[in-house]
Structure formats: structure tokens, C-alpha cells
Amino acid sequence: MRQRKRAIIIAIALASLVMLPLLVPSYYTGLFTLMLIYAVFAMSLDIVQGYTGMPSLGHAVFLGTSAYIVAILNVKIFHSSHFGLELLAGILSGAVVAAILGLIVLRSSGTYLLMILLASSMMVWGIAFKWRALTGGDDGLPGITRPDFGFMSLNLQNTMDFYYFVLLFFVIASFLMYLVVNSSFGHTLLGIRESETRMRALGYNVWLQKYIALIVSGIFGGLSGVLLVYYNGFVSPVELHLVTSAEVLIMVILGGAGTLFGPAIGAAIIILIKNFVSGYTEHWMIILGALYIATVIFTPNGIYRLFIRSER
Amino acid sequence: MEFILAQTIDGVVFGMLLFLLAAGLTLMLGTMRIVNLAHGSFYVLGGYVGYSIFQWTQSFLLACLSGLLSIGVLGILTYKAVLDKRFARAVQSQVLITFGMIFIISDVCRWIWGGNPLSIPKPQILQGVVSLGSIVVPVYRLAIIAIGTVILLALWLFQEKTKYGAIVRAGVDDAEMTQGIGINISVVKTLVFGLGALLAGLAGVIGAPFIGLSIGLDFEILLSAIVVVIIGGMGSLRGALIGALIIGLVDTFGKSLFPELSIFTVFAAMVALLAIRPSGLFGTK
Numbered sequence: 001m002r003q004r005k006r007a008i009i010i011a012i013a014l015a016s017l018v019m020l021p022l023l024v025p026s027y028y029t030g031l032f033t034l035m036l037i038y039a040v041f042a043m044s045l046d047i048v049q050g051y052t053g054m055p056s057l058g059h060a061v062f063l064g065t066s067a068y069i070v071a072i073l074n075v076k077i078f079h080s081s082h083f084g085l086e087l088l089a090g091i092l093s094g095a096v097v098a099a100i101l102g103l104i105v106l107r108s109s110g111t112y113l114l115m116i117l118l119a120s121s122m123m124v125w126g127i128a129f130k131w132r133a134l135t136g137g138d139d140g141l142p143g144i145t146r147p148d149f150g151f152m153s154l155n156l157q158n159t160m161d162f163y164y165f166v167l168l169f170f171v172i173a174s175f176l177m178y179l180v181v182n183s184s185f186g187h188t189l190l191g192i193r194e195s196e197t198r199m200r201a202l203g204y205n206v207w208l209q210k211y212i213a214l215i216v217s218g219i220f221g222g223l224s225g226v227l228l229v230y231y232n233g234f235v236s237p238v239e240l241h242l243v244t245s246a247e248v249l250i251m252v253i254l255g256g257a258g259t260l261f262g263p264a265i266g267a268a269i270i271i272l273i274k275n276f277v278s279g280y281t282e283h284w285m286i287i288l289g290a291l292y293i294a295t296v297i298f299t300p301n302g303i304y305r306l307f308i309r310s311e312r
Numbered sequence: 313m314e315f316i317l318a319q320t321i322d323g324v325v326f327g328m329l330l331f332l333l334a335a336g337l338t339l340m341l342g343t344m345r346i347v348n349l350a351h352g353s354f355y356v357l358g359g360y361v362g363y364s365i366f367q368w369t370q371s372f373l374l375a376c377l378s379g380l381l382s383i384g385v386l387g388i389l390t391y392k393a394v395l396d397k398r399f400a401r402a403v404q405s406q407v408l409i410t411f412g413m414i415f416i417i418s419d420v421c422r423w424i425w426g427g428n429p430l431s432i433p434k435p436q437i438l439q440g441v442v443s444l445g446s447i448v449v450p451v452y453r454l455a456i457i458a459i460g461t462v463i464l465l466a467l468w469l470f471q472e473k474t475k476y477g478a479i480v481r482a483g484v485d486d487a488e489m490t491q492g493i494g495i496n497i498s499v500v501k502t503l504v505f506g507l508g509a510l511l512a513g514l515a516g517v518i519g520a521p522f523i524g525l526s527i528g529l530d531f532e533i534l535l536s537a538i539v540v541v542i543i544g545g546m547g548s549l550r551g552a553l554i555g556a557l558i559i560g561l562v563d564t565f566g567k568s569l570f571p572e573l574s575i576f577t578v579f580a581a582m583v584a585l586l587a588i589r590p591s592g593l594f595g596t597k
Binding site for chain 2: 049055057104107108110111112114115116118119120122123126127129130241242246249250253257283285286288289290291292293295296297300
């Protein structure tokens with residue numbers, strides 16, 4: 001019964017995502033594209049934050065590094081888009097950054113881990129900010145071209161075509177992440193979240209499991225960076241900044257940490273609110289700040305859990 | 313030689329400022345496990361309040377007092393209103409609350425004081441320079457070192473020699489046990505948070521003639537303070553001092569020797585230390 005209900009919900013969600021751009025003006029199609037990209041990003045954070053219980057405030061490092069790698073390949077080396085190579089490079093850079101970071105940070109835990117992740121990711125921000133020759137400094141790197149597959153009538157310059165392009169990756173990525181968190185590996189991560197000592201006593205190599213979780217998270221974070229850089233056609237140090245790390249964390253907490261699809265909903269809500277509020281008032285930062293605090297006070301467990309109870 | 317001496321003095325001055333910030337941050341972390349991301353914002357807001365009071369009264373001393381008191385009160389109010397509540401127990405909750413405050417304080421500062429960089433002039437008696445051997449040092453920089461040292465001594469005496477200091481140390485070691493022997497740990501935590509905030513506000517005022525006040529300074533200050541705490545170890549005043557001096561010196565030398573890599577040098581120091589001591593110089597576990 002539950003299986004069937006879930007299948008129906010997924011089918012409805014998919015159908016509405018496919019239908020959306022046909023029903024709304026193209027400005028909103030662009031906004032929905034951005035939501036899907038950040039949804040992938042937020043879900044990738046949920047693997048470490050929600051499932052493994054490692055508080056992270058440096059997740060932007062995966063998005064940003066991948067975005068910069070793709071941008072540098074695209075603008076400085078190929079002078080055009082080589083989609084396959086760029087996608088691979090973006091995803092790999094996420095994985096490699098995670099593998100390096102993991103060696104440094106995973107000896108610590110809790111608050112200390114969070115601060116080290118924060119500082120390490122801001123170091124990468126510092127590199128992007130200062131190394132003008134390669135990254136363009138705080139001006140960023142403009143002029144990134146979207147891939148051109150040269151078949152059928154697919155034209156990614158077109159907002160609607162690009163939406164479906166991103167939607168395809170969103171569906172693949174969320175399906176893969178769904179498999180990961182529901183695999184025995186995913187359940188091991190939940191075990192680590194609940195009690196690290198118990199998992200260690202049971203014979204699990206806790207360090208290795210966390211390390212792999214971080215790399216998996218880095219891979220999908222890297223993917224979201226690739227999509228974002230094509231969406232914006234531009235990359236700047238903001239993508240690596242603490243502000244971005246905090247933004248993706250609020251998406252996860254607002255949606256519901258440890259629910260995978262909750263953070264996707266959280267991402268959509270935050271993108272929507274940011275978009276509208278910044279259009280209406282100059283003091284949107286006050287409203288955004290209040291939203292952060294209100295989220296913690298009113299929905300510390302996330303809105304996903306308000307609708308779907310007794311999931312487990 | 314002159315270069316090294318001059319840079320060392322600048323490094324120690326910056327280190328003393330960082331110590332004022334990191335001391336508060338590390339006490340908050342030690343006693344209540346709270347990462348106060350708004351610490352850099354407390355610094356900047358304290359500086360702005362001091363700036364306005366200075367404009368109004370032309371008294372540097374009043375500027376210091378107002379910066380320190382206003383941020384101390386803000387800290388206590390913040391702690392009582394949100395951070396002491398049940399919903400703020402998880403690390404990520406504290407992080408989001410204090411991050412929200414960064415946004416709010418930053419916007420309020422821009423609203424009231426505008427986006428242009430501001431600075432407070434040095435007090436009259438501390439203008440001028442002194443010669444130390446072959447180099448000239450502004451008196452104000454020496455004054456910052458002096459103020460930092462006085463506060464360091466005061467904090468050390470408070471922590472090690474008074475009953476209240478013993479209570480705070482007990483709270484760092486084992487909060488539940490401390491409560492168990494009849495100490496109202498909630499009051500202790502509130503006061504420690506207020507004290508940490510107060511030091512940040514004071515640092516904002518005395519740092520303003522030296523590094524000014526500008527947009528984005530909140531993150532810069534926060535980051536340096538966090539790195540200091542990571543290096544020193546959570547909850548350790550001695551760690552905060554040594555970490556602050558290390559970062560002050562590394563940052564100052566780094567900025568003049570490898571300007572392109574200035575941010576990188578600080579983090580390289582941090583990563584190198586973490587590789588050897590995963591919980592910082594004086595961290596317990």
C-alpha cells in the first residue's frame with residue numbers, strides 16, 4: 001500500500017515537473033531550473049548532514065570548485081563547450097576535493113568538524129578571490145557557453161530546452177541518491193548518525209564510511225556546480241562563500257534533514273522567497289536573516305516531516 | 313632586520329585584536345558548545361556604535377564603553393531570547409540562528425551607517441610615534457598591545473583565581489555535574505555569552521583606528537577568529553592567546569611576503585597544525 005502510494009506521488013511529481021514549463025511564462029521556467037539545480041545541491045548535502053549526522057558549513061566548496069573547473073575549461077582552454085569532458089571534470093573535482101578534505105577534517109567531529117569544514121572551504125574561496133590570473137578574482141569568469149549537442153532541435157540557449165536538460169540530470173541524480181540512502185551503505189550511515197560508538201563496536205570502519213559519504217556528497221555537489229555554471233554562464237567567488245554554504249544548509253533544515261526529498265523542497269522554497277523578497281524590498285537581507293531564525297524555531301525537523309509522518 | 317621587527321610588532325597588534333575576539337568565541341564554545349557565527353558581526357556593530365558615540369561626544373573612552381556595553385547587552389539578550397531555548401540545542405540550529413543574525417546586523421549597519429568604509433580617529437594622547445631602536449612605531453599600536461595584555465591578565469585572574477572563574481571552568485569540563493552541585497548553569501552561560509560579546513564589541517572600537525570598518529569585514533573577522541579557535545583548541549584561553557599570536561604573525565608576514573597568497577598562508581598554518589594535533593594546541597579531545 002505504502003509502495004503504491006509512493007509510486008503515485010512520484011509519478012504526479014514527475015508529471016508536474018515535465019508539464020511546468022508549458023504552463024508558466026519563460027521567466028518562471030528559468031526560476032524552476034535554478035530550483036532544480038539547488039535541489040540537487042541540497043540533496044547532496046543531506047547525505048552528510050542528514051544521513052551521516054556530520055554538521056557541515058562548507059558544502060559550497062563542492063559546488064564552487066566544480067563550477068570554477070568547468071568555467072576555466074570552457075573559457076580558457078577549450079574556448080567552447082566540450083560537454084562530456086566538462087561534466088566529468090566537474091564531478092571529479094567534487095570527488096577529489098571531498099577526498100582531500102576528508103583526510104583533514106574527519107579526525108574531528110561535531111562542532112569542531114563544522115568549524116574546520118567552514119575554514120577549509122573559505123580557504124578555497126580565498127584562492128578564487130585572490131588568484132586573478134586564473135579565476136578573474138572577485139569579478140569572476142564570464143562568457144561560459146552552454147553545451148551544443150548539434151542533434152535534433154535541442155537548443156540549450158532556449159530556456160525551455162535548458163530546463164528539460166537540467167530536469168534530466170535532476171531525475172538521474174535524485175534516483176541515484178535515493179538508491180544510495182536506501183542501500184545497506186545508507187543504513188550504515190544512519191547507524192553512524194545515531195551512535196558512532198555502537199557502529200564501531202559492531203565492527204564497522206566508521207571513518208571509512210564517513211569518508212565515502214563525503215565523497216559521494218562531493219560527487220553530486222560537483223554535478224550541481226556543472227549545471228549552475230551553465231545556467232549562469234558566469235562564475236564568481238560567491239559560489240564558494242560561507243553564505244552559499246549557509247544557504248544550502250537552511251534548504252536542508254527547512255525541507256527536513258535526513259529525508260532526501262525534503263531538502264529539494266527546501267531548495268525550491270528558499271529560491272522562491274529570495275527571488276520575490278529581493279524584488280520587493282531593499283532590505284531583503286533582514287527578511288532572509290529572520291527566515292533563518294524562524295526556520296529553526298518553527299520547523300526544526302523540516303516541512304517534509306509535517307506532511308509525511310511515520311516514514312520510519 | 314627593521315622589516316622583521318616592524319612586521320613582528322604589527323603581527324602582535326593584530327594578534328591582540330584577534331585574541332579579544334577569539335577569547336569570547338572560545339569561551340562560548342567551551343561552556344555552551346555554541347558556535348557564534350555572529351561574532352564578527354558583533355565586532356563590526358560594536359565598532360559602528362563606537363563610531364557614532366565618538367562623533368557625538370569626541371571621547372574615545374566613551375566610544376569604547378558604549379561599544380562594549382551595547383554589544384554585551386545584545387549578547388545577553390540574544391542568548392536569553394533564542395540560543396538558550398530547546399530548539400537551539402543542535403549544532404545546525406545554533407549555526408542557522410547566528411548566521412541569520414549576520415544577515416540582520418549587516419543590513420542594519422548598511423541601513424544606519426551606509427556602505428562606505430569608516431574609521432574612528434585615534435585618541436589625542438595616543439597619537440604620535442615612538443622610536444624603538446631603528447624603527448618608528450605608532451603609539452596607538454603599542455596601546456593596543458597594552459590593552460590586550462591587561463584584558464588577558466584580567467581574564468586569566470578571573471578564570472584561575474576567583475570563585476566565578478572556577479565555576480566557568482567547571483562548566484567547561486562538565487556542565488551537568490556543575491549543575492548537580494547546585495550552580496545555576498543557565499545564568500553562568502548567559503553571563504559568559506555576554507562577556508564574549510562584550511569583548512567583541514570592545515575589539516570593534518579599538519580595532520577601528522587600526523583596520524577600519526567596512527562591508528565584508530564581519531566575515532573576515534569571523535573567519536580569522538574561527539581559525540584561531542581551531543588552532544588553540546575549544547574552550548582554552550591559553551590556546552586563544554597563542555593561536556591569535558600565531559595567526560596575527562602569519563597573516564602579517566604572509567600579506568607582505570606573498571600578497572597573492574595572503575589568505576592561503578593562514579589556512580596552511582591551520583591545516584599543518586590539524587595534521588599533527590586534530591583537536592588544536594590545547595583542546596581536550
